[in-house]
Amino acid sequence: MTVAAQLAGRNPDSPAVESGTERWTAADLLAAVRRAADGLETIRGPVAIVLADARSQLVWALAADLAGATAAVLDARWPDRQRSSALAAIQPSTVVQDDGPVPHAGGGVEGRGWIAFTSGSTGLPGCVWRTPESWADSFAPFTTLLGLRAYDRVLVPGSLSSSLSAFAALHTLAAGGCAVLLPRWDAGRAPRVDVAHLVPSMLRDLVDQPEAAPPRVAVVGGATLDPDLEDRVCRRWPRLRLVQYYGSSEQSFVTARASGDPGTVGTAFPGVEITIRDDQGRVLSPGTPGQIWTTSPYAAECELTPEQSEGTGLPRGPRPPAGGNALQPAVGHPGPAERAHRVGRAAEQAADVIARPGGPLSVKDRGVLDADGVLTLLGRERIVTGGSTVEPATVEAVLRELAGVREAVVVGLPHPRLGELVTAVLDADAVALRTARAHVRERLSPAQRPRRWYTATPMPRTLSGKPARGEVSVAVRAGQLPRLQ
Structure with a gap:
């Protein structure tokens, strides 16, 4: 079921999106999505969305999904080199800019899906393609973790080119909440909400504001939450529910925690299996530092990289099967092992961002898993001195x-x-x-x-x-x- 279909099943007058002074009901949002989707009916390849306005990003992303296409939200502030690299990897059939959708060369993956961006080790954005289910299947356990209620107002900061923000917005709408979009973070102007998605620096800014009103739930991702900051937040707002999760664009959720174990990133997210391995891919015992590997139903399908062409020097990774619905390829919907295999296979031919020893997937983050399954994150790069x-x-x-x-x-x-x-x-x-x-x-x-x-x-x-x-x-x-x- 698309998010647009879920919107159609909601109370049409229920709040769905806020952006600045603009407020849209579920009916308003659904009407805008359907209008945009009308112009995408004949599109077979990805839809690249290059817009600065977060609400417009959301409308066109939902429209692409409704039209059966893959959505890719680019950050409009990217310099030309980054934008060109992303478009070369995506190979969209349509590029949506301020003046509307414009046909493009095409050639990219067909069917419904989502293209998420990573920071990339080369300075250029990396791209991974995922099925709608890889996110949608995590909605229910994530709703339970947050204690999210229908009609909750949920703060979604930043551009939807960020996986953190895109997931937050789509999950909120699917759960019946209202996505409060805040394209530019300003703790002094942060609106009063029930739930706030934040990175640690934003949470620090918020707790430093003397007049700040706390949300009922603060959801922290994107980086490790310092124990000192967590202690400050809990002492100032003892009734606030603080939820931290760890993951990546390639893996989606890896771990989460709602209380206890400060300084860690919690235990495995429901449905995820975690192992710690050495550089040769051997599983290590609890308490031994190593690389974090996951087997997960939420992982991306494959990595997309620009074609090798004169002046780029960048290789091209494999693509998902074209034609038909990407949710049901001819060989059947892939399980976690096959999904990890596809992503890892792309990494072998492309930038060394992700890897695969025998099935599980890693982005080369390092950590320690204790005997109780609690993960402490050590980062990615080690210094040898x-x-x-x-x-x-x-x-x-x-x-x-x-x-x-x-x-x-x-x-x-x-x-x-x-x-x-x-x-x-x-x-x-x-x-x-x-x-x-x-x-x-x-x-x-x-x-x-x-x-x-x-x-x-x-x-x-x-x-x-x-x-x-x-x-x-x-x-x-x-x-x-x-x-x-």
Whole structure:
């Protein structure tokens, strides 16, 4: 069932979307979706949506789904190089811009689906294709986790080009709620809502606002929630239900928790199996750090990459079967193992973002799974310095304990003798180098302690609100950031 069909079954006068001062009922939204879908009836390939307005993004995404096509919401703020790379990977039949839908060359996947974007290790957006069911099947357990009620007002910040925001909006509508769209985050102007989807930096901004009204439920994704921030939130708003989940565009949900175990990302999301493996793909025992692998009904089908062409140098990954309904390919709907195989097969031929040892899927995040199945996230990149391996996430968590530190990013800088130097970049108010060094001496081993210290105020962030780790690393190497004194 499409989200549009679910809208048709709702009370037509029930609130469905708010954006600024505009308010649409379910009937208003459904009418707009049907009008847009009328222009897509003959479309067979993907519909690329390049619009700045979040409500328009939502309308056209639902229209593509209603018309039986795959929707891909691009961020209108992307520079030309990123947009061109995304379009080359998607190969849309139609591009929707401010002046309406425009025919495009086509050639991409046919049938209903969703194309989600990842940050990509090359600086260009990565694309993964998923079936509608890969998200819809997680709606019911996610509704239970949140305690979401029909008619709840749910804050959805940012562009729907972010998987976090897109999922939040679609889940809200499917559950009978009202999606409150907020394209640009401003904690001082955040509307009063029942449920708020946030990344940790947004939650920090909100709790720092003296007049902020808490939601009933705060849903945190996109990055690990610091125990100190969690403690601040719970002390200020003891009745607030704080839900954290961990996942990726490729895997969708991996873990979740609603209480307890601060500093972790919780236990396996319903239906997901998690293993921790070493670099050779061998399963590790509880308590041993390694790469996180999942077998899941919610995973993406495959990765889409631009065709090899002169001037791009980028390979092309395999595509889902064309023709018919993407939900029912000729060989039957793939299970988790086949889905992981397709995604992993694309990764073998394309950018090394995701991998596959024998079926399960990984995005190369690292973590530790304890005997009770609770996962602690260690991040993705390890720093090897003087023969010791350092997990940046561990160092960053200690740095965020310092008073005045809003954000911390730890990267490795090349060093001729040690291999890499542990380097800290802080977004902070008046933190003295002497104080910072004294703090890490008490909390970290010698190998983990940063050797170089820099400041970045404000910290560069991705469009979804997470620290832009790659941008920070480039700025440090280029000498563009001031040293901490």
